[in-house]
Amino acid sequence: xxxxxxxxxxxxxxxxxxxxxxxxxxxxxxxxxxxxxxxxxxxxxxxxxxxxxxxxxxxxxxxxxxxxxxxxxxxxxxxxxxxxxxxxxxxxxxxxxxxxxxxxxxxxxxxxxxxxxxxxxxxxxxxxxxxxxxxxxxxxxxxxxxxxxxxxxxxxxxxxxxxxxxxxxxxxxxxxxxxxxxxxxxxxxxxxxxxxxxxxxxxxxxxxxxxxxxxxxxxxxxxxxxxxxxx
Amino acid sequence: xxxxxxxxxxxxxxxxxxxxxxxxxxxxxxxxxxxxxxxxxxxxxxxxxxxxxxxxxxxxxxxxxxxxxxxxxxxxxxxxxxxxxxxxxxxxxxxxxxxxxxxxxxxxxxxxxxxxxxxxxxxxxxxxxxxxxxxxxxxxxxxxxxxxxxxxxxxxxxxxxxxxxxxxxxxxxxxxxxxxxxxxxxxxxxxxxxxxxxxxxxxxxxxxxxxxxxxxxxxxxxxxxxxxxxxxxxxxxxxxxxxxxxxxxxxxxxxxxxxxxxxxxxxxxxxxxxxxxxxxxxxxxxxxxxxxxxxxxxxxxxxxxxxxxxxxxxxxxxxxxxxxxxxxxxxxxxxxxxxxxxxxxxxxxxxxxxxxxxxxxxxxxxxxxxxxxxxxxxxxxxxxxxxxxxxxxxxxxxxxxxxxxxxxxxxxxxxxxxxxxxxxxxxxxxxxxxxxxxxxxxxxxxxxxxxxxxxxxxxxxxxxxxxxxxxx
Numbered sequence: 047x048x049x050x051x052x053x054x055x056x057x058x059x060x061x062x063x064x065x066x067x068x069x070x071x072x073x074x075x076x077x078x079x080x081x082x083x084x085x086x087x088x089x090x091x092x093x094x095x096x097x098x099x100x101x102x103x104x105x106x107x108x109x110x111x112x113x114x115x116x117x118x119x120x121x122x123x124x125x126x127x128x129x130x131x132x133x134x135x136x137x138x139x140x141x142x143x144x145x146x147x148x149x150x151x152x153x154x155x156x157x158x159x160x161x162x163x164x165x166x167x168x169x170x171x172x173x174x175x176x177x178x179x180x181x182x183x184x185x186x187x188x189x190x191x192x193x194x195x196x197x198x199x200x201x202x203x204x205x206x207x208x209x210x211x212x213x214x215x216x217x218x219x220x221x222x223x224x225x226x227x228x229x230x231x232x233x234x235x236x237x238x239x240x241x242x243x244x245x246x247x248x249x250x251x252x253x254x255x256x257x258x259x260x261x262x263x264x265x266x267x268x269x270x271x272x273x274x275x276x277x
Numbered sequence: 278x279x280x281x282x283x284x285x286x287x288x289x290x291x292x293x294x295x296x297x298x299x300x301x302x303x304x305x306x307x308x309x310x311x312x313x314x315x316x317x318x319x320x321x322x323x324x325x326x327x328x329x330x331x332x333x334x335x336x337x338x339x340x341x342x343x344x345x346x347x348x349x350x351x352x353x354x355x356x357x358x359x360x361x362x363x364x365x366x367x368x369x370x371x372x373x374x375x376x377x378x379x380x381x382x383x384x385x386x387x388x389x390x391x392x393x394x395x396x397x398x399x400x401x402x403x404x405x406x407x408x409x410x411x412x413x414x415x416x417x418x419x420x421x422x423x424x425x426x427x428x429x430x431x432x433x434x435x436x437x438x439x440x441x442x443x444x445x446x447x448x449x450x451x452x453x454x455x456x457x458x459x460x461x462x463x464x465x466x467x468x469x470x471x472x473x474x475x476x477x478x479x480x481x482x483x484x485x486x487x488x489x490x491x492x493x494x495x496x497x498x499x500x501x502x503x504x505x506x507x508x509x510x511x512x513x514x515x516x517x518x519x520x521x522x523x524x525x526x527x528x529x530x531x532x533x534x535x536x537x538x539x540x541x542x543x544x545x546x547x548x549x550x551x552x553x554x555x556x557x558x559x560x561x562x563x564x565x566x567x568x569x570x571x572x573x574x575x576x577x578x579x580x581x582x583x584x585x586x587x588x589x590x591x592x593x594x595x596x597x598x599x600x601x602x603x604x605x606x607x608x609x610x611x612x613x614x615x616x617x618x619x620x621x622x623x624x625x626x627x628x629x630x631x632x633x634x635x636x637x638x639x640x641x642x643x644x645x646x647x648x649x650x651x652x653x654x655x656x657x658x659x660x661x662x663x664x665x666x667x668x669x670x671x672x673x674x675x676x677x678x679x680x681x682x683x684x685x686x687x688x689x690x691x692x693x694x695x696x697x698x699x700x701x702x703x704x705x706x707x708x709x710x711x712x713x714x715x716x717x718x719x720x721x722x723x724x725x726x727x728x729x730x731x732x733x734x735x736x737x738x739x740x741x742x743x744x745x746x747x748x749x
Contacts, residue, residue: 234616236652239654249623268573
């Protein structure tokens with residue numbers, strides 16, 4: 047597993063327990079976390095320090111999450127923001143994203159989900175390589191020709207499988223959750239009652255890993271999937 | 278329950294209200310007062326007209342008499358007047374009670390049937406009311422003591438006083454009679470009205486008592502109690518019928534809530550118990566890290582399942598309570614269907630099920646794309662779950678009789694027609710499917726979403742299997 051580099055995170059959350067839970071989890075992953083208990087302190091910290099990700103609760107004393115996000119964006123702060131909320135309806139999410147948040151996570155959440163999303167946000171904020179070819183190990187994807195090869199072998203993929211693999215390759219070395227795949231690859235926010243995503247991933251695995259010695263697509267227990275180079 | 282309620286519910290319905298608190302009593306009292314008042318008014322009017330009329334008549338008679346005598350004086354002088362008075366006195370019929378008194382300037386008796394000038398002050402027109410010690414002949418002859426009389430003083434030739442009057446005893450008697458009648462009338466009215474009011478109160482009370490008794494039963498928790506009706510179609514029956522209907526509605530609602538909460542309790546208790554047991558086991562597990570990890574995964578999965586159930590419940594509640602179309606946008610149903618196919622066909626293929634798909638015509642509606650996807654995905658999930666290996670699952674959009682229909686069909690065991698109305702209820706699961714995983718909320722959530730979009734959910738038999746039709 048490729049170790050994630052240290053991420054500097056600001057957590058703005060008035061619920062002490064949730065904030066500590068997030069801080070403890072992230073610290074265990076080697077990240078550095080600052081905490082703010084209300085929107086005002088959060089704004090001060092966000093303005094005076096440079097964070098790589100800001101996790102902000104939607105409901106906050108003094109300045110609420112949506113206003114805080116709008117203020118930061120208005121000040122030209124482009125730090126990726128992950129909004130947490132107990133409200134999961136579409137209009138709530140749309141409001142959060144419209145205010146300038148980059149991602150939206152409904153409470154309660156699995157820690158692995160939060161971690162995966164934070165790491166994905168940091169990756170996305172890095173200047174995207176202008177490459178038209180993605181490489182993970184001996185797997186390569188030509189975005190212009192829409193061609194996938196493993197070593198010398200050409201692999202045929204359905205359009206959606208291509209998008210799934212592209213997302214996994216762009217986030218190689220990172221855990222990607224099932225919900226993230228549904229949102230980013232299928233573009234739907236919903237709770238599948240069955241393991242429908244697993245079926246698609248295992249089909250993809252059948253195409254890119256089955257005939258080869260070194261598996262690239264791994265299942266991360268309790269979290270999701272990760273595409274990574276062999277050790 | 279507090280003590281106040283306890284004592285109140287122990288009492289009989291009408292003991293708990295004091296007499297003057299009873300609105301029936303107050304109404305009765307009002308009715309008695311109104312009734313007595315109107316009787317009094319009618320009698321007063323009668324008194325005023327009759328007594329007034331009699332008084333006026335007396336005055337007119339006296340005036341006429343005086344005029345006649347004055348006429349006589351003018352033509353025949355004082356002697357003529359005297360003759361006339363004497364004549365009148367002698368001619369007086371029994372029963373008449375005209376009083377004459379002619380005196381000189383010093384009020385000394387000259388002629389008349391009263392022996393002295395009455396001791397009373399006359400008003401400016403000469404009218405005076407006085408008492409007589411002797412009975413006036415006629416109607417008042419049988420009476421003893423003083424007698425009321427009324428007369429008018431008339432000055433003749435600036436020397437003689439002529440008093441013409443009439444005994445007022447008769448009028449007095451009439452007046453007293455009328456007053457007596459009035460008093461009696463009012464008393465009788467009050468007594469009758471009270472009696473009538475009592476009867477009224479009793480009958481009203483009886484009807485109300487039935488309602489109060491029933492409501493007491495209901496308060497104690499017996500929702501099956503109903504107010505008895507007489508089927509007479511009166512206001513009380515209408516009230517009782519309405520109350521009964523209301524009670525039925527409430528009972529139905531309560532039964533529904535009870536069923537749902539029973540089901541929630543049952544469906545959540547099992548995974549909670551499992552969760553607890555797993556945690557206990559976890560404590561007993563030694564240092565086998567692999568096993569620990571596995572068990573922790575199971576515990577987390579169990580908790581996630583519980584959370585998913587609560588989320589679904591909350592979502593249904595939110596969808597149901599929400600004002601419509603807050604976040605609706607234009608949505609192409611056929612493209613949602615194509616996305617569903619793309620996502621779920623693979624799942625069906627895993628179970629070697631044929632996926633019969635037709636996206637139909639492009640149709641754009643106002644709606645919530647994610648919610649519609651969720652709802653249809655729930656239907657498809659069920660279809661794939663309940664269809665055995667090698668079966669057929671269908672997802673189609675079609676036009677029929679001008680209606681756009683989305684059909685999700687399977688070739689599974691189906692649902693008996695009698696259960697079609699029940700399946701959309703929260704936590705409803707047929708006994709056979711109790712063992713398969715699932716929250717029992719999928720259809721309820723789908724139904725809530727479709728209703729938010731003014732769509733209708735219908736169930737039909739697919740011979741074999743079930744067809745769920747969404748009428749757009």
